[in-house]
Every structure is written in structure tokens, then in C-alpha cells.
Amino acid sequence: MYLGIDFGTCYSSAAIALNGKKTQLVREPLKHGYSFPSCVYFTEQGDLLVGQAAENQHILHPERYRAGFKRDLGSPEPYILGNQPFLPEELVAAVISKLKNQADEMVKDSITEAVITVPATYRVNKRKLMEKAGKAAGFKEIRLLEEPVTAAIYYAQQYELGEEEIILVYDLGAGTFDATLLQKQGANYQILAAPVGLSHCGGMDFDREIYQDLLEHCSESLRERLDAHNRSKEAFQARAIVADLCRTLKHQLGEAQTGEILIPVTMESYALNRQDFNQMIAPLVEETLESCHQLVKNAGINWEQVDQVLLVGGSCRIPYVKEAVEKAFKQPPLLVDDPELAVCLGAAIDGFKKEELEKEKTEFNLREKAVEEELQRLERERLEAEKQARIEAERQQKEREKLEAERQARVEAERQQKERETNVQSLQMVVEHRDGRVCARIANELLQLKQPSNPQIKLEAEQKYQEQKDDSIFSAQNLIKGAFGLGKTLAKTLAESQTKKVSCPRCFKSFRVGKSVMNCSCKYCKTNIPLC
Numbered sequence: 001m002y003l004g005i006d007f008g009t010c011y012s013s014a015a016i017a018l019n020g021k022k023t024q025l026v027r028e029p030l031k032h033g034y035s036f037p038s039c040v041y042f043t044e045q046g047d048l049l050v051g052q053a054a055e056n057q058h059i060l061h062p063e064r065y066r067a068g069f070k071r072d073l074g075s076p077e078p079y080i081l082g083n084q085p086f087l088p089e090e091l092v093a094a095v096i097s098k099l100k101n102q103a104d105e106m107v108k109d110s111i112t113e114a115v116i117t118v119p120a121t122y123r124v125n126k127r128k129l130m131e132k133a134g135k136a137a138g139f140k141e142i143r144l145l146e147e148p149v150t151a152a153i154y155y156a157q158q159y160e161l162g163e164e165e166i167i168l169v170y171d172l173g174a175g176t177f178d179a180t181l182l183q184k185q186g187a188n189y190q191i192l193a194a195p196v197g198l199s200h201c202g203g204m205d206f207d208r209e210i211y212q213d214l215l216e217h218c219s220e221s222l223r224e225r226l227d228a229h230n231r232s233k234e235a236f237q238a239r240a241i242v243a244d245l246c247r248t249l250k251h252q253l254g255e256a257q258t259g260e261i262l263i264p265v266t267m268e269s270y271a272l273n274r275q276d277f278n279q280m281i282a283p284l285v286e287e288t289l290e291s292c293h294q295l296v297k298n299a300g301i302n303w304e305q306v307d308q309v310l311l312v313g314g315s316c317r318i319p320y321v322k323e324a325v326e327k328a329f330k331q332p333p334l335l336v337d338d339p340e341l342a343v344c345l346g347a348a349i350d351g352f353k354k355e356e357l358e359k360e361k362t363e364f365n366l367r368e369k370a371v372e373e374e375l376q377r378l379e380r381e382r383l384e385a386e387k388q389a390r391i392e393a394e395r396q397q398k399e400r401e402k403l404e405a406e407r408q409a410r411v412e413a414e415r416q417q418k419e420r421e422t423n424v425q426s427l428q429m430v431v432e433h434r435d436g437r438v439c440a441r442i443a444n445e446l447l448q449l450k451q452p453s454n455p456q457i458k459l460e461a462e463q464k465y466q467e468q469k470d471d472s473i474f475s476a477q478n479l480i481k482g483a484f485g486l487g488k489t490l491a492k493t494l495a496e497s498q499t500k501k502v503s504c505p506r507c508f509k510s511f512r513v514g515k516s517v518m519n520c521s522c523k524y525c526k527t528n529i530p531l532c
Contacts, residue, residue, distance in 0.1 A: 001016065001107070001109070001111050001113065001351075002016075002017070002111075002113045002114060002115050002143075002348065002350075002351025002352065002354060003015075003016055003026075003099070003100065003103050003111045003113070003114045003115070003139075003348070003351070004016070004017070004023075004114075004115045004117075004150070004344050004345065004346070004347030004348030004349070004350070004351050005096060005099055005114055005115065005116045005117065005134075005344060005347060006117050006147065006150075006341075006343040006344035006347060007038065007070065007092060007095065007096060007116060007117070007118075007130070008038055008070065008173055008174055008175070009038060009068055009070045009071060009173060009174040009175025009176065009202060009204060010037070010038055010067065010068065010173075010174035010175065010203065010204060011035040011036060011037060011038055011174065011314070011340065012035070012036045012037075012038045012095055012096075012099060013025065013026070013034055013035055013036065013099075013340065013341050013343075013344040014026040014036075014099040014100075014102070014103055014344055014348075015341070015344045015345050015347070015348035016103060016106075016107065016111075016348055017348040017349050017351060017352030018352075023345050023348050023349065024106070025341065025344075025345075026099060026102045026103045026106060027102070027106075028051060028052055028102075029052075029102065030051070030052035030053055030056070031051075031052040034341060035340060035341075036050075036051045036052070036095065036098065036099060037051050037052055037054065037055045037067070038067060038068075038069075038070065038095050039051070039054045039055055039058070039065065039066065039067035039068075040054050040065070040066055040067075040081070040086075040091050040094055040095070041053070041054035041055075041057045041058060041061070041064055041065045041066075041081075042064045042081035042082045042084055042086075043057075043064070044064075044082065046084075048094055050094050050095055050097075050098040051095070051098055058240055059237055059240055059241060059244075060237075061233075062233075062236035062237055062239070062240040063081075063082070063233070063236055064081050064082050065081075065240070066079050066081060066086075066091060068175060068204060069088045069091045069092065070088075070092065070175055070176075071175050071176075071199065071200065072088045073088045073089060073092060073126050073129055073130070074088070074089075074125055074126050074129055075087075075088055079091070088129075089129045089130075089132060089133050089136075090133075090136075092129075092130065092133040093132075093133035093134075093136040093137050094137075096114075096116070096133055096134055096137040096139075097136075097137035097138060099137075100114075100137050100138055100139065110138075111139075112138075112139060112140040112141065113139065113140065113141045113142075113143075113351065114134055114139045114141075114142050114143070114351070115142075115143045115144075115145055115150075115347040115348070115350050115351040115354070116130060116131075116134050116142055116143070116144055116145075116347070117144075117145055117146065117147045117150050117343050117344070117346075117347050118130055118144050118145070118146060118147065119146070119147055119176045119178050119197055119199070120146045120147065120148055120171075120178040120179070120180055120195030120196065120197045121176065121178065121195070121196075121197035121198070121199055127144055130144060131144060143350075143351070143354065145347060145350060146178070146180065146195055147171055147173075147178055147312075147343045148169035148171050148178050148179065148180030148182075148195060148312070149169075149180060149182070149189065149191070149346075150342075150343050150344075150345075150346030150347045150349075150350060151169050151171055151310065151312040151336070151342045151343050151346050152167055152169050152180070152182050152189055152310065152346070153189070153346035153347075153349050153350050154336065154342045154343070154345045154346035154349060155167070155169075155310050155334075155336055155342070155346075156184070156189075157346075157349055158336065158337070159334075161184045162184070162307070163184060163185075163186075164183055164184060164185065165183070165184045165307045165308065166181065166182070166183050166192070166301070166305055166306050166307050166308075167181070167182045167183075167184070167189075167306075167307065167308045167309075167310055168180075168181055168182075168292065168295070168296070168306050168308070168309045168310065168329075169181075169182065169310045169312060170288070170292065170309060170310065170311050170312065170316070170325060170333065171312040171313045171343070172201075172202060172203075172288060172311075172312075172313040172315040172316050172321060173202050173203065173313040173314060173315060174202045174203040174204050174313075174314060174315065175200070175202045175203075175204050175205075176197060176198065176199055176200075176201065176202055177197055177198040177201040177202060177287075177288045177291065178195055178196070178197040179195065179196050179197065179288070179291055179292050179295050180195040180295075181193050181295055181296065181299050181301075181306075192299040192301070193295055193296075193298040193299035193300075194298065195295070196291045196292075196294060196295045196298075197291065198287060198288065198291060201284050201287060201288060202313075202315055203247075203250070203314060203315040205281075205284055206250055206280070206281050206284070206315065206318070207243065207246045207247050207250060208246075209277075209280040209281055209284075210246040210249055210250060210272065210277070210280065211242065211243060211246045213272070213276075213280060214242065214246065214270050217270065218263070218266075218268065218270065219266055219268055221266055222238075222263065222265060222266045222268065225238040225239075225265055225266070226238055226239055226242060238265045241263070241264065241265060242263060242265070245261040245263060245270075246261075248261060249261050249270070249272060250277070250318075253272065253273075253274050253277050253318075254317055254318055254319065256274075257273060257274045257275075258271060258272070258273045258274070259271065259272055259273075260272075274319070274320075277320075278320040281318070281320065282320070282324075285320065285321055285324045286324075289324060289325070289328045292328070292329075293328075303329060303330070306329065308333075308334055309325060309329050309331065309333040309334065310333070310334055310336065311325065311333045311334065311335040311336070311339060312336060312339050312342050312343065313339055313340070313343075314339060314340040316335055316339050317335075317339065322335065499512040499513065499514055499515065500512065500513060500514070500515045500517075502520060502529060502531065504522035504524060504525060504527055504529060505527070505529065506522065506525055506527045507522060507524050507525040507527070509522065509524045509525075511523050511524075513531075517531060518530075518531055519531060
């Protein structure tokens with residue numbers, strides 16, 4: 001929640017925007033109005049009174065009272081109230097703190113955000129001091145906004161403005177004058193040129209003109225009492241009383257053609273008519289109009305392009321001010337309702353809009369965060385799904401590799417089985433072929449013996465044949481067993497052995513020798529056997 005604050009030279013005010021249009025002003029507890037006197041009073045007990053409580057004491061002890069310190073903001077010279085020094089920004093902080101405390105009581109909560117208005121003429125140094133005063137008053141977040149801009153914001157809430165309509169805000173308060181040229185663009189306002197202003201032009205200066213005229217027409221005894229060099233307590237009190245009466249007379253002339261006051265110090269009266277008063281303030285008003293002319297010139301437009309002139313500030317209630325503006329701009333200006341409060345009301349509305357924008361931004365950020373979290377969740381799910389897919393693909397690949405390995409193992413086993421069967425068949429053929437050769441050789445030997453008729457020799461020949469046959473079968477069986485154990489290569493080696501079998505013609509026993517051997521001896525009977 002934002003508190004809109006208009007810190008004025010003579011009076012300050014504050015308001016809270018409950019919604020886009022409805023606002024609630026902060027009430028001054030003693031005055032029962034909405035304007036807080038921008039003044040302080042330092043008591044003998046060391047307390048600093050602010051607002052109407054200070055205003056009520058300034059006649060009794062004017063040396064402990066101070067008002068109008070807004071004009072001196074940024075000055076290094078402190079005020080001495082009693083025996084205590086105070087810098088201008090410290091007194092500003094005291095008034096803002098009073099406004100904050102009253103607003104806190106009104107809403108039953110502590111307001112920590114504020115929109116504080118400043119004159120358009122304020123530069124960086126004074127703006128920083130105003131922000132510092134707001135922080136010292138207890139606000140955590142402070143937004144500074146020019147007084148004419150907030151007045152235009154309030155005006156826009158009261159009246160319907162056309163698109164690109166140009167408004168000149170003429171803000172004449174108690175201590176300063178500001179002028180700003182604004183153009184409506186959608187829901188916002190564009191400042192067409194740098195605001196202009198006068199730092200010492202306002203209701204207090206009008207009061208001083210009346211005060212100076214009174215000094216010229218009053219009695220000598222009163223003039224001595226009012227002499228600024230007179231530092232007596234009675235002189236301080238007399239000057240404070242007469243200053244208040246001059247302000248009262250100014251207000252009378254706002255309603256009537258003539259006004260009169262009674263000065264209790266000497267019990268003499270002072271009268272003034274409106275015409276004379278207008279002549280007194282005419283040079284000051286003319287300065288404000290010259291500033292407006294310069295503003296329009298700086299914006300690069302002419303007076304015919306200005307659609308509305310908006311009067312803001314309590315001093316705009318003076319009839320002569322309104323007449324002078326109308327004559328200069330050739331159109332009747334618009335005096336907003338409660339011109340003294342328009343600035344703080346506009347500040348409150350701006351604070352509400354800022355708060356709404358912050359809420360929308362927060363909601364947008366929350367939605368954006370939720371979307372981001374959802375995207376992150378989906379990304380995590382996608383990565384997890386990809387991971388599971390990779391794991392499943394790897395599992396399936398391993399399964400395929402396993403099945404392929406098993407298939408290849410089966411194929412290899414079948415191939416080896418077929419090779420073994422083929423080798424066995426080959427070896428059997430070798431054995432059969434070998435047996436055939438053995439039988440042929442034995443038959444040949446029998447033929448060489450020419451089939452002896454001696455039964456004994458025939459019997460020995462048959463026995464020899466049987467032994468040769470058994471020996472061949474035994475060797476073939478060994479080859480078959482070796483083929484099964486050593487595989488295809490060994491079986492082939494054995495089948496293509498480089499040895500040959502030799503039979504002894506004497507003892508008929510056989511044994512193996514190398515194929516290249518031409519002569520050998522029987523290993524049994526040592527008979528020499530020619531092989532060629």
C-alpha cells in the first residue's frame with residue numbers, strides 16, 4: 001500500500017488510494033481537516049511538536065517555532081530552536097513522519113511505501129534529501145514524482161481526456177510555482193518539455209507583500225515592534241501575530257472586495273481592497289505567466305495547441321490569478337476541486353497504479369515461474385524417457401547379441417559336427433582304401449608264393465594275411481579316434497601321413513617307415529628289405 005504525500009511549504013497533505021478512483025485523505029487530528037501545517041515547535045522538555053500542535057504554540061514562543069523550511073532544503077545552515085540545532089531535512093522528516101503515523105492509525109497497519117511529490121524545479125541534490133527524509137520517517141520504498149504530474153493524474157481521474165490532448169498544469173502553492181506541459185498518450189502522460197518553476201513565488205510571498213504595505217501604513221510604535229532587528233520576545237510575538245493576520249486578510253480578499261484586520265499589539269486596524277492587493281501581487285503573477293510562455297516555446301508548440309489549462313495549488317483560489325491566466329491564454333482555465341489536495345490525491349492514485357502493476361508483475365512472474373518449472377519438469381521427463389529408451393535399447397542390443405552368439409555357436413557346433421562326420425567318412429574311406437591296398441599286397445605276396453601246395457606254407461600265409469588285416473583295422477581305428485579329438489586339421493594330417501607301411505617277407509610282420517626310405521631292416525628279425 002502506497003501513501004501519497006504532498007509536502008508543501010505551508011501545508012502538507014496525504015492520501016491513500018483504495019482503488020483506481022476512490023481515495024481516502026488523512027485527517028489532521030487537532031485541526032479536523034486534511035491539511036497539516038508544515039511547521040514544528042521544540043518544547044522546553046525536548047519534544048518536537050508537528051502540525052497544528054506546533055501552530056498553536058508559535059505565538060507564545062516564536063523562537064522555538066519554525067515554518068516554511070521547504071524553501072531552505074539543502075542549506076547547510078541549521079535552525080536553532082531553543083538551544084537545539086535542526087537541519088531543514090530533519091524538520092521535513094518530522095512532518096512526513098507525522099503524516100505516516102496518522103495514516104498508519106487510519107488503516108490499522110504500517111505503511112512502508114510512499115509517493116512523495118516534489119517541485120518541478122528540484123534537482124538531484126534536493127530530490128535525494130527529500131528521499132532521505134522519507135526514509136528517516138520510516139518508509140522503506142519511496143517514489144518521487146513532480147507535483148504538476150500528480151495534479152494531472154488527479155485531473156484525469158475527474159474528467160475524461162481525449163487522446164493526445166495537451167494540458168498545461170499551472171501549480172501555484174504557498175511557496176513555489178511549477179508549470180508542466182503534458183500530453184495524454186493512452187493511459188499515460190508524456191512530458192512535452194522540461195518543467196519550469198519559481199522557487200520563491202507563492203502565497204507566502206503574497207503575504208509578505210501585504211506585510212510590507214502594512215509596515216508602510218502602520219504607526220511608528222508598531223513599526224518598531226515589527227522591526228526585524230528587534231530580537232526581543234515581544235518583537236518575535238508581534239511579528240508572528242501580524243504575519244498570521246496578513247494571511248487572514250489575504251483569504252478575506254479572496255471572498256470580498258475589501259478586508260480589514262485588527263492588530264492587538266497596538267489595537268490599530270489595517271484595511272486593504274482587492275484592487276490594491278492585485279497590484280501588489282501582479283509582478284509575481286506575471287513571472288509565472290512568463291515561465292509558462294517559455295515552457296510552451298520550449299515544447300515547440302503554440303498556445304492554440306494547448307487544450308486545457310489546469311490550476312492547482314491553494315494560491316489559485318485568488319481571483320486575480322485566475323483572471324490573469326485566462327487573459328494570457330485566451331481561454332478560461334479549469335480550477336480542480338480541492339486544489340490544495342489535488343497533488344496528494346494524484347500521488348495516491350499513482351501509488352495505487354504502481355502497486356497494481358507490481359501485483360500484475362508478481363502474478364506474471366509467478367505464472368512465468370510456473371511455466372518454467374513445468375518446462376523443466378517436462379525436460380526432466382524427456383531426459384528420463386531418453387535414458388530409459390537408451391537402457392532398453394542397450395538391453396535389446398545385448399539380447400540380440402546374445403541370441404546371435406548362441407545362433408553362431410549352434411551353427412559352429414553343427415558345422416563342427418558335420419566336419420567330424422565328414423572326417424570320419426573320409427577316414428573310413430582311407431581305411432577301406434588302405435585295407436584294400438594291404439589285401440592287394442598280401443594277395444600279391446600269395447601270388448608271388450605261387451600258391452604253394454605245402455599246407456604249412458599256406459597256413460602261414462593265411463595267418464600273415466590276418467595279422468596284416470588286423471593291424472590295418474587297428475591303425476584305422478586309432479586314426480578315427482584321433483580325428484574326433486584333434487579335429488579337422490589333425491585328421492587331415494594323419495590321413496595324409498608321410499609314412500608308409502612295410503611288411504617283412506621273412507617274419508611277415510609289418511611296421512611303418514618314411515615314404516622316402518629306400519632300404520630298411522625289419523625291426524623284428526633284422527632282415528634287410530629293399531623298398532624300391
